[in-house]
Amino acid sequence: MSTETILILGGSFAGISAAHFVLKHVLPQLPKKEEVTYNVTLVNPSKDFWWRVAAPRESVSKQMMPSDKTFYPIEPAFTYAFPKFKFVQGTATHVDSAGQTVSVETASGEQQSIPYAALVIATGFTTPSPLFTQTTDREALEKVHTAFQEGLKSAKTVVIGGGGPVGVETAGEVAEILNGRPGFMASAPKNPKAKVTLICGDKKLLPLLRPAIGQTAEQFLKRLGCDVTYNTRVASSSKLGEEEGAKTKVELSNGESMEADIYIDATGTRPNTGFLPKEWLDSRNRVACNEKTLRVEHESAGARIYAIGDVGSYTQGGVMDQAIAIPVAMTNLKNDLLAHLTGEPHKGDRHYTANLKEQQVCPIGTQKGVGAFNGFRLPSQMVWAIKGRDYLISQLAEGTLRGDQFKKDPKWTPVQQTGKAGLSSG
Ligand SMILES: Cc1cc2nc3c(=O)[nH]c(=O)nc-3n(C[C@H](O)[C@H](O)[C@H](O)COP(=O)(O)OP(=O)(O)OC[C@H]3O[C@@H](n4cnc5c(N)ncnc54)[C@H](O)[C@@H]3O)c2cc1C
Incomplete structure (x- = not known):
């Protein structure tokens, strides 16, 4: 008896969705042979899926965003698929593409070598601020948020x-918790408790949206007592002491510097790709993949490796894009695996096309927000109704965990297979 494993690294938005897609639409179509079983193995450092989208509010207040609403155990969401689904709490440390195995260090410190028939890389990104990234388990991140909230209580700058x-949403939440909700017509708080400043490297906020929306975001931030400085980058930041509550010196690209009780770095993301061979990465350290098929095509990668979610070079990022990308990558995985296992002709590729319409929804405090959807500007009340109330948790968190979006596989038209389809090796 042998087992063919579809191994998924990373158990967040992309990895969980891919696992459901494979269990529902790929495994049932693989050739049934008595001596072969198929399995999906998901590796993630935490046993809980974290609703990262709510981090700006969760960071500042347990009361407004309790962690019971943002963490969800992963394994129970897959009971329908046991024993074809296996969860490993651990971190991938090395990929041996020649031997088609991944080394994993489990949460208990054990080393495992997991063989794969197909490998899905969904390890996402880390943020410079620890507020927005779950690196190990739920408890560790809760501690980070608790310590931050303690510091906020006495913060003046x-x-x-x-x-x-992320910067705009966090600035809104921080300014509101410190300076309070403004009156209905107020353009700024009367007696702000703290000076909150958002440093923007560009000439406008929210680069994916039209300038007018960025300007409205600035007005809404002002109402909460947050000023915006434009065309200025944070060059570096350093703590001015070892003790708890020590101030941070923030050096700016214009030569000036600021001293802050609290500095929050929301200046971008770092892909979690340190465990992969350098030659598989693009110039921004994301996994370089074919932008249509989402296969990793570097010759040293061997066959049947795919990148999905924010770790991949193909995407502008974001959760909504994954609804397009995951069926594409997982269908290509299925057809590559079918051709490999049966020796029959490849059934053709599925292609990814990004939705590049203006699209982003950004709450600013608990009352206001800006955004656009499918190219249309959204009024503030609609932003509140869609996302500002609870950062989409009641609408989407449990459904994402259950893979509701991927219950059905939408129709698609095959494109003739080109490039590396995974027929070779293994
Ligand atoms: C504060 C904040 C707010 C956001 N709000 C929105 C929003 O409103 N709408 C939106 O569309 N997007 C939003 N985003 C972006 C969104 O969070 C990302 O698009 C999404 O998290 C990407 O999902 P992912 O599964 O690709 O990667 P991630 O969510 O980064 O998950 C990667 C997973 O892989 C795990 N991992 C890392 N290294 C390894 C390893 N070596 N082995 C195994 N596992 C590993 C990580 O622990 C993690 O669980 C927001 C991001 C932030 C930071």
């Missing part, structure tokens, strides 16, 4: 670096 959605 807060600097946030980064004018993208």
Whole structure:
């Protein structure tokens, strides 16, 4: 008896969705042979899926965003598929593409070598601020948030670096918790408790959205007592002491510097690709893949390796894009595996096309927000209704975990297979 494993690294938005897709639409179509069983193995450092989208509010207040709403155990969401689904709490440390195995260090410190018939890389990214990344388990991140909230209580100056959605949302939440909700018509708080400053490297906030929306975001931030500095980057930041509550010196690209009780670095992301061969990565350290098929095509990668989610070179990032990308990558995985296992002709590729319409929804505090959907600007009340109330948790968190979006596989038209389809090796 042998087992063919589809191994998925990373158990967050992309990895969990891919696992459901494979269990529902790939395994049932693989050739049934008595001596072969198929299995999906998901590797993730935490046993809990974390609703990262709510991090701006969760970071600042347990009362407003309790962690019971943002963490969900992964394994129970797959009971329908046992024993074809296996969860390993651990971290991938090395890929041996020649031997088609991945080395994993489990949460208990054990070393495992997991063989794969197909490998899906969904290890996402880490943020410079620990507030927005789950690196190990739930308890560790809860501690980070608790310590941050303690520090906020006495903060008089807060600097946030980064004018993208994470910076803007966090600035809104921080300013509101410190300075309170403004009156209905107020353009700024009467007696702000803290000076909150958002440092934006660009000439406008929210680079994916039209300038007018960025300007509205600035007005909404001002109402909460947050000022925006444009065309300025954070060059570096350093703590001015070892003790708890020590201030941070923030050096700016214009030569000036600021001292802050709290500095939050929201200036971008770092792909979690340190365990992969350098030659598989693009110039920004993301997994370089074919932008249509999402296969990793570097010759040293061997056959049947795919990149999905924010770790991949093909995407602008974001959760919504995964609804397009995951069926594509997992269908190509299925057809590559079928051709490999049966020796029959390849059934053709499925191609990814990004939705590049203006699309981003950004709450600013608990009352206001800006955004656009499918190219249309959204009024503030709609942003509140869609996302500002609870950062999409009641609408999407449990459904994402259950893979509701991938219950059905939408129709698609095969494109003649080109490039590396995974017929070779293994
Ligand atoms: C504060 C914040 C708010 C956001 N809000 C929105 C939003 O409103 N809408 C939106 O579309 N997007 C939003 N995003 C972006 C969104 O979070 C990402 O698009 C999404 O997290 C990407 O999912 P992913 O599964 O590709 O990667 P990640 O969510 O980064 O998950 C990667 C997983 O892989 C694990 N991992 C890492 N290394 C290894 C390894 N070596 N072995 C095994 N596992 C590993 C990680 O622990 C993690 O569980 C937000 C991001 C942040 C930071």
